[in-house]
Structure formats: structure tokens, C-alpha cells
Amino acid sequence: xxxxxxxxxxxxxxxxxxxxxxxxxxxxxxxxxxxxxxxxxxxxxxxxxxxxxxxxxxxxxxxxxxxxxxxxxxxxxxxxxxxxxxxxxxxxxxxxxxxxxxxxxxxxxxxxxxxxxxxxxxxxxxxxxxxxxxxxxxxxxxxxxxxxxxxxxxxxxxxxxxxxxxxxxxxxxxxxxxxxxxxxxxxxxxxxxxxxxxxxxxxxxxxxxxxxxxxxxxxxxxxxxxxxxxxxxxxxxxxxxxxxxxxxxxxxxxxxxxxxxxxxxxxxxxxxxxxxxxxxxxxxxxxxxxxxxxxxxxxxxxxxxxxxxxxxxxxxxxxxxxxxxxxxxxxxxxxxxxxxxxxxxxxxxxxxxxxxxxxxxxxxxxxxxxxxxxxxxxxxxxxxxxxxxxxxxxxxxxxxxxxxxxxxxxxxxxxxxxxxxxx
Amino acid sequence: xxxxxxxxxxxxxxxxxxxxxxxxxxxxxxxxxxxxxxxxxxxxxxxxxxxxxxxxxxxxxxxxxxxxxxxxxxxxxxxxxxxxxxxxxxxxxxxxxxxxxxxxxxxxxxxxxxxxxxxxxxxxxxxxxxxxxxxxxxxxxxxxxxxxxxxxxxxxxxxxxxxxxxxxxxxxxxxxxxxxxxxxxxxxxxxxxxxxxxxxxxxxxxxxxxxxxxxxxxxxxxxxxxxxxxxxxxxxxxxxxxxxxxxxxxxxxxxxxxxxxxxxxxxxxxxxxxxxxxxxxxx
Numbered sequence: 001x002x003x004x005x006x007x008x009x010x011x012x013x014x015x016x017x018x019x020x021x022x023x024x025x026x027x028x029x030x031x032x033x034x035x036x037x038x039x040x041x042x043x044x045x046x047x048x049x050x051x052x053x054x055x056x057x058x059x060x061x062x063x064x065x066x067x068x069x070x071x072x073x074x075x076x077x078x079x080x081x082x083x084x085x086x087x088x089x090x091x092x093x094x095x096x097x098x099x100x101x102x103x104x105x106x107x108x109x110x111x112x113x114x115x116x117x118x119x120x121x122x123x124x125x126x127x128x129x130x131x132x133x134x135x136x137x138x139x140x141x142x143x144x145x146x147x148x149x150x151x152x153x154x155x156x157x158x159x160x161x162x163x164x165x166x167x168x169x170x171x172x173x174x175x176x177x178x179x180x181x182x183x184x185x186x187x188x189x190x191x192x193x194x195x196x197x198x199x200x201x202x203x204x205x206x207x208x209x210x211x212x213x214x215x216x217x218x219x220x221x222x223x224x225x226x227x228x229x230x231x232x233x234x235x236x237x238x239x240x241x242x243x244x245x246x247x248x249x250x251x252x253x254x255x256x257x258x259x260x261x262x263x264x265x266x267x268x269x270x271x272x273x274x275x276x277x278x279x280x281x282x283x284x285x286x287x288x289x290x291x292x293x294x295x296x297x298x299x300x301x302x303x304x305x306x307x308x309x310x311x312x313x314x315x316x317x318x319x320x321x322x323x324x325x326x327x328x329x330x331x332x333x334x335x336x337x338x339x340x341x342x343x344x345x346x347x348x349x350x351x352x353x354x355x356x357x358x359x360x361x362x363x364x365x366x367x368x369x370x371x372x373x374x375x376x377x378x379x380x381x382x383x384x385x386x387x388x389x390x391x392x393x394x395x396x397x398x399x400x401x402x403x404x405x406x407x408x409x410x411x412x413x414x415x416x417x418x419x420x421x422x423x
Numbered sequence: 424x425x426x427x428x429x430x431x432x433x434x435x436x437x438x439x440x441x442x443x444x445x446x447x448x449x450x451x452x453x454x455x456x457x458x459x460x461x462x463x464x465x466x467x468x469x470x471x472x473x474x475x476x477x478x479x480x481x482x483x484x485x486x487x488x489x490x491x492x493x494x495x496x497x498x499x500x501x502x503x504x505x506x507x508x509x510x511x512x513x514x515x516x517x518x519x520x521x522x523x524x525x526x527x528x529x530x531x532x533x534x535x536x537x538x539x540x541x542x543x544x545x546x547x548x549x550x551x552x553x554x555x556x557x558x559x560x561x562x563x564x565x566x567x568x569x570x571x572x573x574x575x576x577x578x579x580x581x582x583x584x585x586x587x588x589x590x591x592x593x594x595x596x597x598x599x600x601x602x603x604x605x606x607x608x609x610x611x612x613x614x615x616x617x618x619x620x621x622x623x624x625x626x627x628x629x630x631x632x633x634x635x636x637x638x639x640x641x642x643x644x645x646x647x648x649x650x651x652x653x654x655x656x657x658x659x660x661x662x663x664x665x666x667x668x669x670x671x672x673x674x675x676x677x678x679x680x681x682x683x684x685x686x687x688x689x690x691x692x693x694x695x696x697x698x699x700x701x702x703x704x705x706x
Contacts, residue, residue: 009608116443142705147545163548165548166449168545168547169545176545179538181539184467188465189466192462196459197455197459379686
């Protein structure tokens with residue numbers, strides 16, 4: 001037993017634990033071990049691994065607050081509530097930029113995520129990018145951002161491929177997944193690293209932190225952030241270089257009503273400045289209030305590319321009639337060709353205008369208590385559209401599409417997830 | 424650098440329409456990405472603490488090993504393999520090299536694990552530039568830490584040995600080379616880690632791969648029959664590192680200069696594989 005062999009043996013045993021420990025250490029879960037768990041970790045792991053765990057696994061105070069305190073901004077959640085006036089971004093955008101997706105196809109093995117998709121997004125509007133889960137929204141955005149190579153077709157921003165931008169944050173701000181953050185890094189450093197990579201200064205980092213109401217938590221590690229704070233941080237990152245194009249994937253997820261309102265106003269203000277803004281969301285009601293234009297896709301194909309108003313009006317309308325003589329009126333309406341169905345407390349009438357119904361009731365001396373024209377909501381219009389697309393696609397084999405047998409493998413049938421998301 | 428600062432100053436004024444911005448030179452772009460990666464590296468407290476604790480434990484164990492060596496009869500059974508120079512780096516080779524390799528693997532795999540890599544590649548679409556910056560920053564940090572600790576371990580060991588066997592000084596043959604090379608070994612292992620992380624993307628798998636290169640291959644080679652164990656073994660990182668830090672290299676090992684080539688070849692291969700793979704894959 002020469003000492004050297006002994007040392008070698010001891011270290012060999014330690015190595016295995018060292019590696020284990022380091023891997024674990026980097027996962028935030030370690031921090032939530034119960035007390036006895038700590039003892040276990042320390043006993044089992046090698047000396048330095050255990051010590052390291054003990055020291056920085058605990059909640060620390062974080063790095064010294066890098067941003068000097070900014071006056072007059074209350075705590076994070078309230079900050080942007082200041083009467084709904086998100087500060088208009090300071091600089092002028094770089095001139096309008098189009099987003100052009102042309103015959104884009106992206107295939108993952110047998111699955112077609114995006115199928116011959118073409119649309120154009122114009123500056124000066126907020127464009128809602130809608131589709132059920134698995135419709136190909138995120139894939140389209142990733143191709144636009146140069147993260148994935150298209151199987152065929154092109155996706156251009158301002159007439160160029162994203163990879164051609166030298167400092168792309170100055171052209172396109174994006175938010176793909178707000179939870180994709182470095183758990184162990186303070187928000188400040190996360191933004192700073194991003195800013196530096198595009199030659200943006202610290203001052204601007206402080207500005208976007210202030211803009212998103214995060215300056216008071218800038219020194220905290222992002223792993224401690226709530227989903228709402230992560231969304232704000234993601235938006236701060238997207239706004240870093242004050243770009244003329246914004247691509248936001250589900251930006252309102254996890255935000256409180258205050259935050260949702262803040263984003264809506266911010267996006268509207270930025271669109272009014274002539275920026276090109278694409279927002280994907282599954283919250284239809286939110287889109288109705290935010291987006292001027294809608295691009296709807298299902299199963300990777302374009303379903304609609306219209307203005308929000310057209311989209312809703314195209315979805316049809318009906319008239320709700322409340323009357324004590326409902327039964328009699330229903331018979332008269334049906335005799336004149338209108339479709340009538342019973343609803344609790346009234347009749348739902350399609351195929352006849354409210355005025356005509358009122359006249360009809362008056363001539364027959366039937367009292368009418370309510371007569372309401374109802375427009376289909378964006379949600380209903382959307383469900384109609386995506387539901388139909390499913391029906392169409394299932395039975396009819398698309399002509400000449402080599403990938404048609406693959407359609408059963410497409411993740412998530414459009415119909416169901418939407419239903420659950422909306423309810 | 425001054426040109427770079429001029430460029431930066433030019434970009435600072437408040438109203439640069441993005442398209443009107445002058446296209447920054449390659450030098451400026453490289454500096455930006457380097458600055459960004461350096462911020463990432465230094466802003467993780469876990470990196471600092473792990474390094475600090477690993478360094479501390481390395482020094483303590485170096486002292487323990489030196490004490491044990493000093494206590495053993497001079498010219499004992501292991502004297503042929505473990506000489507006064509090699510003794511200095513036994514603890515270094517495990518308690519510093521392995522943790523640093525793991526940290527280097529995490530440079531990429533932690534970003535892949537959290538999805539942050541998409542943000543990174545969105546900010547810098549030239550993925551090889553990101554790889555180069557990460558490798559440069561990690562490698563440079565490892566080199567600095569490695570050299571400092573290699574010198575510390577050397578002087579600590581020789582101070583302890585001076586009582587019994589007589590310590591070496593840097594002026595002794597091959598001592599300076601050994602100390603410099605020990606620092607370089609750390610950088611080489613760190614770069615292997617960066618490359619493995621970029622290629623494999625998953626932490627566990629990448630650590631396994633890096634560890635295979637950093638230790639396991641050498642152990643496997645030892646199990647081969649006689650002429651082949653050294654013939655193949657000398658091409659592995661640990662043997663090459665050993666050849667750099669011993670005063671009497673056993674016959675069959677490569678010369679220090681050729682070993683240096685081995686120490687360069689492994690990280691180069693890992694980074695090359697990463698460069699090829701990164702641009703071809705979807706993120």
C-alpha cells in the first residue's frame with residue numbers, strides 16, 4: 001500500500017461522484033432538496049463537490065446589483081401599469097421591412113410540419129399568426145430566424161435570409177420560448193451577453209429593463225423568475241436593439257391582465273411607428289383586440305390571410321329573438337325560409353335580418369322583447385376554419401403529395417387542442 | 424482595438440437607423456461575440472465556486488501527495504514511474520482537470536438543455552463564430568487557471584520534498600517545460616469538453632464522451648497486450664500529458680514535442696467535428 005496507490009484509489013472513487021455531483025449541481029432541482037438531502041449530498045459526493053453544492057446551491061443575494069437604481073419606477077408588476085402608456089420606443093425603425101414566406105416546406109422525416117406555405121406580412125400592422133397546436137407556427141418562425149433550414153421554399157425578412165444579417169438583433173427582435181433562460185445567470189447578465197453580441201451598450205440594457213419593469217429584479221437569477229417575469233425578460237431581449245421587425249411566439253402566455261394590456265398597447269404603439277409585428281397566440285380573444293391582420297394555418301397549410309374584421313364578418317351572423325309568442329313566431333319564420341333553432345330564452349335565427357323579423361312579428365301582433373344581431377366571435381370563426389380543414393384533409397388524399405401517408409403522424413389533431421385551449 | 428472602439432462609438436449615437444449602420448468589421452464582430460461569451464462565462468456563480476473549490480482541493484491534495492511521497496523511501500517501487508516532477512501534478516490531473524472538463528462540456532449543453540441556444544444563434548446566426556468564441560473564452564480561462572495552478576502545485580510539492588529528497592527548481596531540466604505543459608493540458612481538456620458538448624448536446628452523453636477522451640481511452644489502452652498498450656496509449660491525452668511531466672520518460676512514449684502535437688490534436692478534432700456538425704443541423 002504505497003501512499004501513491006492509496007491516493008490514486010481514493011481519487012478514482014471520488015471521480016465518479018464528482019462528475020455526478022457537477023451534473024446535478026447545474027440543475028436547479030438540487031436546490032430544492034430537503035435538509036437531510038443536503039446531508040446526503042455532502043456525505044456522498046467528493047469533498048469539493050459537496051462544498052460547492054453547499055455554498056452556491058443556496059439562495060444567495062446574487063451578484064452586486066449592476067444597474068443603478070432607477071427612480072420613479074415602482075415594483076416589477078406595477079411598473080408598466082402607469083396608465084397604459086408604454087413608452088414609445090425611442091428610435092426610429094430602420095425603415096419598413098416585409099416578411100415574405102414563399103412556398104415554404106419543412107419536413108421532419110415523414111412528418112410535414114410546414115406544407116407549401118406562402119404569406120406576406122406588411123409593416124405598420126400587428127399580424128396575428130394563428131393555428132392549433134402542431135400547425136407549424138413555431139417551425140415557421142424558427143425557419144424565419146435561420147434556426148432551421150427549410151426543406152424547400154424561402155422565408156425572408158426585409159428581402160434577405162436571416163443568416164445574412166450581420167447584427168440581426170438590430171433588424172429582428174424575437175421571442176421564441178420565454179422559459180429558455182439560463183437558470184443560474186442573473187437577468188442583467190443574460191441581457192448584457194445578448195446585447196454585447198450585437199454591439200449594444202449597457203445603457204440600452206438598462207433601458208429595456210426599465211421599459212419592461214424588471215429593473216428591480218435585474219440582479220436576480222432567472223431561475224427564480226415567475227413565468228410572467230420570464231415573458232417580460234423575453235420581450236426585453238426582443239426590444240434590445242429597437243428593431244423594425246418583431247416576431248413573438250405566444251408573448252402573453254403567463255402574463256397577468258395588466259401585463260397583457262401592456263403588451264397589447266406596446267405592440268400597437270410599435271406597429272403605429274411602421275414596424276412589422278408578428279404575434280402568435282392561441283388566445284383568440286386576445287388576437288381580436290391586438291391584431292389588425294390574421295394569418296391562420298392548420299397542418300402547415302395556409303387557411304386564411306385576411307384582416308381581422310373580414311375574418312370575423314366572413315364567419316356569419318345570426319339574430320337572437322326573445323318573445324312570449326316564440327312558438328308562433330318560429331313557425332312564421334320557418335315558413336319564410338329562415339332557419340330557426342331553440343336556445344334557452346329565445347330563438348336563434350339565421351337567414352333573415354333583424355329588421356325583417358321585427359316587421360314580421362309586428363304584422364302578426366306578436367310582442368318581441370329582444371332582438372339582437374350576433375356576430376360570430378373570432379374564436380368561433382377560427383374553430384370553424386380549423387375544424388373544416390381537418391374534415392377536408394382526412395378523407396381526401398391530396399393530389400400528388402408524396403407525404404400524404406404521413407399525415408396520421410402529424411402531432412396533435414387540430415380540432416381537439418383548440419377546443420381545450422379556448423375553454 | 425482602437426479601431427474597434429471607434430466603430431463602437433460610431434454605433435452609439437441615439438438615432439442610427441439599423442440599415443444605415445455601417446457594417447461592422449470582422450474584428451469588431453469577433454470582439455462582440457467574445458465579449459458576450461465572456462460575460463456568460465463569468466456571470467455564472469457556479470463556475471466561479473466550482474473552480475475555486477476545485478483549485479483549493481487540488482492544492483490540499485497536492486500537499487498530501489507530496490507528503491506521502493516524501494515519507495516513502497527514496498527510490499521505492501514506483502520511483503520509475505512517479506518521479507519528483509510527476510508527483511507535483513497527480514492531484515492536479517484529477518481534481519482540476521476533471522471538473523474543468525465538465526464545466527467546459529456545460530458551456531454548450533446547458534444552453535441546449537434550456538433552449539437558450541436558440542436565443543444565442545438568433546443573436547449570432549454564424550454558428551461557427553459562436554463556437555469559436557466559446558472555445559476561445561473557455562480555453563483561455565482554462566489556460567490561465569491551469570498555468571497558475573501548475574506553478575502553485577509545482578512549488579508546493581518541491582517545497583515539501585526539499586526536506587527529504589531535495590526538491591527541484593524551475594531551472595532543473597524539463598521542470599519548466601513540465602509546468603507550462605501542465606497548464607496547457609487543462610486548456611486542451613477544456614476544449615475537448617467544449618467540442619463534445621457542441622456535438623452531443625446532452626449533458627450526460629457529452630460528459631461521458633469527454634471523459635472517454637480525457638481518461639478512459641488511456642485506461643482501455645493499458646489493458647491491451649504488450650506492444651500495443653503503449654503504441655496506442657501514447658496517442659491518448661493522459662499519456663501525452665504524462666510524457667510532458669516526467670523526467671525519465673519510459674521507452675515507447677512519444678517525445679515531449681510529439682506529445683504536444685497529441686495534446687493539440689484531440690481538442691482540434693473535437694472542435695472540428697463541432698464546426699462541421701453545428702452548421703448542418705437544425706437547432
